[in-house]
Amino acid sequence: MQVIKEMIPVVERLKREGYIRNEKVIQALLKVPREEFLPEELKEYAYIDTPLSIGYGQTISAIHMVGMMCEALDLKEGQKVLEVGTGSGYHAAVVAEIVGKDGVVVTIERIPELAERAKKVLKRLGYDNVIVVCGDGTLGYPPLAPYDRIYITAAGPKVPKPLIDQLKDGGKIVAPVGRKIQELILLEKRECKVFEKRLCEVAFVPLIGEEGWRE
Template sequence: MGNTEDTFRQQGLRKKLIDELRKKGIKDERVLTAIMNVPRHYFLESALEQFAYDDRAFPIGEGQTISQPYTVAFQSELLDIKRNEKVLEIGTGSAYQAVVLAELGARVHTIERHKSLYEKSRNFVKKYFKNKYLSLQFFLGDGFKGLTTFAPFDKIIVTAAAPEIPEALIKQLKVGGKLVIPVNEDGNEEVQRMKRITKKEDGSLEVEEFSQFQFVPMLGGTNMKVANN
C-alpha cells in the first residue's frame, strides 16, 4: 500500500472530490463524510498517490481494481447503512469500500477470493488503522457462497459484476434486508445494471434498478496464490 501520511494537500483534494460527488448526485451526507474521513491514497501504491482523488478506478493486482469513489458512494448510499448493522461485502479488493462501510458504523464481514489480496488488505488495515475498525472482519472464500456461519445479514454488497443474483446471498439476507449488486445487463459482461433487492416479509423480493456501471467479473472458487512479500 502507499503513503499513510494525510497532509493538508491530500485533505483538500478529498474535499474537492466530495464536492464532485455531490454534483454527480450523491446526497447522503453520512456517506460523503465517511469518504472524507477515509484517506483513499492509503489504499494505492505510491506511484498512483497523486491520482488518488481522481474519480476513477485503479488496478490493485490480480486483475482487480479499487472502485472509483463515485461507485463506492453510490453503492454505500443505496445500502442506507444504520449503525451496528451486520454487513456482508463480496469482494474485499483493496478494502477501501469495506473501510468506508466500517466508518459508517457497520459491522463488516468482507470476503476475498484471492489469497494475496486477502492477506495484503487484512494486514494493511490491522497495521495502519490499529484498533479503529475492530468490527471489520476479513475472510478468504467464494463470494457466491457468502458466509452461512455469520448469516443472516442486514445488508449485502457485491463489488464485482455478477452474471445473476446468487441464491445463496438471498438466503443469507434478513427479512427487510437489502442486497446491492451490479448484474450483467442482458448477458453482456461489459456493462452492469446496479440493482437493489429488498427481502419482504413473505419471502418475495422487491427489485429496484439504477444506473449502468462497469465492474470486474465476479468469479467463484478461491485463488490460493500467496502474495510476493
C-alpha cells in the same frame, strides 16, 4: 480520523452532481484515506475519481461508485454488512465508518494476496469492526449470517442465491449484474419476497465463483 483535505473537492462535486446526499456517506468518504489502499506507484492518483489497478486483474472502485453503492444500501449505524469482493479494502473501510463501532463488516476476497494485504491495511488504520475472510464470496459467509445489508463489488450473471438466503427480512442487496452490459441492481427482501430495482449501467470486474462466472 481527520478529514482528508484532498477528498473535499471530489465530495463537493459528487454532491453537486447528485451522486451522494446522505451525510453519513459524505463524512465517511471524507475520513477514509484512499491512498493507503493503493500500490505505492498509484498513491498520487488516489483522489482522482476513477477505478485504479490493485494487481491480480482487480481494481479499486471509483470514488463516485463507492458513494453511490453506500447511498443505495441505506446503511445504518450498528448494522451487520457483508461485502463480496474485498479488493483493496477501501470500500469496506467506508462502510465501516458508516455502521460505526457497534456495526460489523464481513468482507470476502477470493485472492489470498489481496485478502492479506487488505487485512493488514485495515488493521493498521484501526478498522477493528472489519472481518476479512478469504474464500468464495458467491457463497456468502454462513457463520455470521444473517446480514442487514449485502453488496457485491464484481458483476455476476445474477445475484447469487446464497446471498439472498443470508439476507435478513427487511434487508437490501446492491450488486452489479451482467457481462458486456452491466446494471447495478437493488434487491429488497420483504416478508420472504424479493423486490428488484435497476439503478444504472456500470462496469465492474467479473464475479468469479461457484455462483458467479467461471474463470
